[in-house]
Amino acid sequence: xxxxxxxxxxxxxxxxxxxxxxVPIQNGVITNDNRIVESLPTINYVLxxxxxxxxxxxxxxxxxxYNKDMSLEIVSKRLSxxxxxxxxxxxxxxxxxxxxxxxIINLKSGEVALLENTRFVAGEEKNDEDFSxxxxxxxxxxxxxxxGTSHRAHASNVGVSAYLPSAIGLxxxxxxxxxxxxxxxPKRPFVAILGGAKVSDKIGVIDNLLDKVDKIIxxxxxxxxxxxxxxxxxxxxxxxxxxxxxxRDILKKADEKNVRIILPIDFVVAEEISKDARTAVVPAMNIxxxxxxLDIGPMSVKLIxxxxxxxxxxxxxxxxxxxxxxxxANGTFEIAKTLSNLDAITIIGGGDSASAIAQAGLSDKMSxxxxxxxxxxxxxxxKVLPGIACINDK
Numbered sequence: 001x002x003x004x005x006x007x008x009x010x011x012x013x014x015x016x017x018x019x020x021x022x023v024p025i026q027n028g029v030i031t032n033d034n035r036i037v038e039s040l041p042t043i044n045y046v047l048x049x050x051x052x053x054x055x056x057x058x059x060x061x062x063x064x065x066y067n068k069d070m071s072l073e074i075v076s077k078r079l080s081x082x083x084x085x086x087x088x089x090x091x092x093x094x095x096x097x098x099x100x101x102x103x104i105i106n107l108k109s110g111e112v113a114l115l116e117n118t119r120f121v122a123g124e125e126k127n128d129e130d131f132s133x134x135x136x137x138x139x140x141x142x143x144x145x146x147x148g149t150s151h152r153a154h155a156s157n158v159g160v161s162a163y164l165p166s167a168i169g170l171x172x173x174x175x176x177x178x179x180x181x182x183x184x185x186p187k188r189p190f191v192a193i194l195g196g197a198k199v200s201d202k203i204g205v206i207d208n209l210l211d212k213v214d215k216i217i218x219x220x221x222x223x224x225x226x227x228x229x230x231x232x233x234x235x236x237x238x239x240x241x242x243x244x245x246x247x248r249d250i251l252k253k254a255d256e257k258n259v260r261i262i263l264p265i266d267f268v269v270a271e272e273i274s275k276d277a278r279t280a281v282v283p284a285m286n287i288x289x290x291x292x293x294l295d296i297g298p299m300s301v302k303l304i305x306x307x308x309x310x311x312x313x314x315x316x317x318x319x320x321x322x323x324x325x326x327x328x329a330n331g332t333f334e335i336a337k338t339l340s341n342l343d344a345i346t347i348i349g350g351g352d353s354a355s356a357i358a359q360a361g362l363s364d365k366m367s368x369x370x371x372x373x374x375x376x377x378x379x380x381x382x383k384v385l386p387g388i389a390c391i392n393d394k
Contacts (some may be wrong), residue, residue, distance in 0.1 A: 003167040003389040010051030012109055013140040018157045019076045020146035021057035030078055040082060042145045042169035052107040056115040056156050064122030066093040076114045088113040095121050096134045104138045118156040125154055132159025145169025146374035150387030161390040168391050178347050178368040179379045183212055187312035195220030195318030199243045204381035206250055210302055215260040217304055219296055219320035223264050227284060235287035262307050266297030268328060275325050295321025296331035305338050314339060317349030323356050332356045338367035348377040
C-alpha cells in the first residue's frame with residue numbers, strides 16, 4: 001500500500017503536486033477541462049489542511065524547448081476560476097530558476113502556484129537528476145496525482161520522489177481502487193470489451209485478462225484480424241496480417257481457460273472512411289472484397305447487449321468503429337448506452353472510449369472513467385507504473 005494524503009500533516013507545509021493538465025486547446029481555448037477538474041479534490045485537501053501548493057504538469061510535446069503555444073498560462077487562468085482563488089503562474093521559460101525558487105519560498109499557507117510546462121526542459125523526459133533536485137528544492141512533501149503520466153518515468157513524477165516524502169493523490173487513489181479492484185477481486189460475471197485499431201496494442205492486456213475475466217468482447221478493427229485468423233474474408237478491412245498467428249493463439253488460450261471470446265456478427269461497411277460514404281450492413285462472413293468494415297452492425301449490438309445483461313464488472317477500452325464520423329458511430333454509442341443502464345461496476349479505460357462516453361452525455365452514468373488511456377492499459381496488462389511504484393510505502 002502506498003502512502004496517501006491521509007498519511008501526512010500538511011499544516012504550514014509546502015507541497016509539490018504533479019498533476020495532469022495536458023488538456024486539449026484550440027485557438028487559445030481549452031476545449032475539455034476534465035483533467036483540471038479531476039485535480040481539484042487533491043488541491044483542495046492540501047489547502048484545507050493548512051498547506052500551500054505548487055503544481056507542475058506537461059502540455060503537449062515541446063521536445064525540451066520553450067514553445068509559447070504550449071504554455072500552461074491558459075491553464076492557470078482556468079484553474080483560478082475553478083478554485084475560485086488566484087493561482088500564481090510562475091512564468092519562466094526554464095521552468096525552475098532562482099526567481100521561481102524565491103516565489104516558492106514566499107508562498108503562504110492556502111496559496112496556489114503553477115510552474116511552466118515541465119517538458120520545456122530536456123531533462124524532464126530523461127528523468128534527469130539535476131532537474132529533479134531543482135524541482136524538489138524548498139518543498140516538504142511531494143504528491144503524484146497525474147495518473148495519465150504514471151506509466152512514464154520522468155523527472156517531475158519519478159525523479160522528485162527520491163528527494164521528498166511522497167504520497168499518491170485522491171485521483172490516483174481512485175484510479176488504483178477501480179482498476180486494481182476489478183483485476184484482483186471483481187464482482188462476477190466480469191466482462192472486458194476491447195476495441196480500437198490494433199491487436200498488437202492489446203496483446204499484453206488480453207493475455208493478462210484471460211486469467212481474470214469470464215468473457216472478452218472484441219470490437220473495432222481488432223475484430224477483423226481475429227476473423228481473418230479463422231479463415232474469414234474481411235474485404236478491405238484493416239487487418240494486422242503479421243498478427244494472425246497471435247490472434248489464433250489468443251483464441252486457443254481462451255478456449256483452454258474457458259473464457260468466451262465474442263466477435264461481431266455483422267458490420268457497417270463502406271468503400272472509404274468519409275462522412276459522405278455510402279454504407280451497407282453485411283454479415284461478418286460476407287464482407288465484399290471492395291468494402292471495409294468501419295463499425296459493428298445492429299445484430300452485433302443486440303448480441304453484445306445480451307452478453308452484457310448479467311455482467312457485474314465491465315472494463316471497456318477501445319471504440320467499436322470510426323466513431324468520430326457519425327455514420328460509423330452507432331456501435332460505439334450503443335455500447336455506451338448499454339453500459340449506462342447496467343447494474344454493474346463500469347470502468348472506462350480512458351482515450352477514445354472516454355471521449356465516446358462524454359459525447360454520448362453518459363459520463364455520470366459510469367462507475368469510473370480513467371484519466372489515462374496509456375496508464376490504464378498498462379495497469380490492465382499487469383505492469384507496474386513507475387510513477388506509482390516510486391511513492392513511499394505505508
